[in-house]
Amino acid sequence: MSHEIVHTFGFTVYFVFLLFFLWISRFARTSSGAGWWAVSISFALCSRLVLFMAASAPTNIQPATFVYALFIVMEKPFLLTGLVRFLNLQVQERWFWIAAGLAEMWILSTWTLEAPGYVRSTGYALLNAGMLAYLGYTAFRHRHEVPGWTLHATAAAASALAIHWLTAPYAMFYAPSWSRNGFLLGTLLVLMMYSSLLAAILHRVQKRLMDAEAKALGLAFLDPLTGLKNKRYMEQLFDHALLLATRPHQVVAVFYIDLDNFKPINDSAGHAVGDQVLKTVAARLQSHTRSTDICARVGGDEFIVIGTQLEQAEQAYEIAKKLLEQLTTQIPVSGNNFALGASIGISLYPQHGTSLNELIERADSAMYQVKRNGKSGFIIYDAR
């Protein structure tokens, strides 16, 4: 393969990557690493461009290799800073710039003093290898912070590139024909490194979107204190529960639960303790109902449980008894035991209504009946 083809390939690939990184750096709340990598790859791109132009006029390649060296060194501090920002590491970034500055001075002075080419290349090859080795090591250390194999691949590509930089000057000295293959190998490794960095950024973006979606769903459908469903979510799930209750004689029971004597806990032990009690109540409701049942918090100390797919109305009594038992068992919070009670009103689908509002209204009225009868108990709605 000719130099032109190798460089055209490298140049084109880098340009595409530059566009990708620029595009991703414009995503809302993306990592700032993308912007730094866009700059680093543009230095790599410029270095390729210089070699590409030199390859078309090969009579005097020396100035081109000089400018190439200046550009290729500048790629590295941007590359490392991008990784440090991407992983949010506490690292003294100024050392990258100092090291790169020293390497640039080395290139300039060897050029001015007309030192042999291998003296110049040894200096900046060491810097490039060192920085790439550090990049590989850092990516490997933090490989589990991004799902998948992206940082493993970055570490592997950067380490291979470090070895490549260390060995390339010798390889080219002893076998000048290696120059073309070496460039091709280097380009492929750089390609692998930037693609894995790009994949790492995309993984992070995807994770952020998924987290944001889960949070939004949580805010919209869950009670923030207890984690139970809220009324809106319960309404949606109820329609689904009815769809399942299609077998003849199948019953759905709505339990309206209002805690008894909850206010004195707030008044005597404080709101924070009251919150803990509510959380325990929610956990007990959840753990003593089926996974297909619906538990929701609909008010301060008011809960609704919807028992789905019951075979007969009597089962509703058994459930109410079990729930009452749970709610009258003492609740330990911060070394104190709190005794609560619960008034539970029950309505049944389809006997007492076919819409959730109707069923809740009836269960609520049954619950008030329990309160009037002296609290702590349960009854099924009776139209009389």
Ligand SMILES: Nc1nc2c(ncn2[C@@H]2O[C@H](COP(=O)(O)OP(=O)(O)OP(=O)(O)O)[C@@H](O)[C@H]2O)c(=O)[nH]1
């Ligand atoms: N800790 C805490 N308290 C709450 C929350 N929401 C409402 N409350 C309180 O819960 C109490 C509910 O009032 P009531 O139902 O009258 O209290 P109660 O003592 O259970 O009354 P009875 O039902 O008649 O037994 C009120 O004092 C509200 O301020 C909450 O999120 N956390």
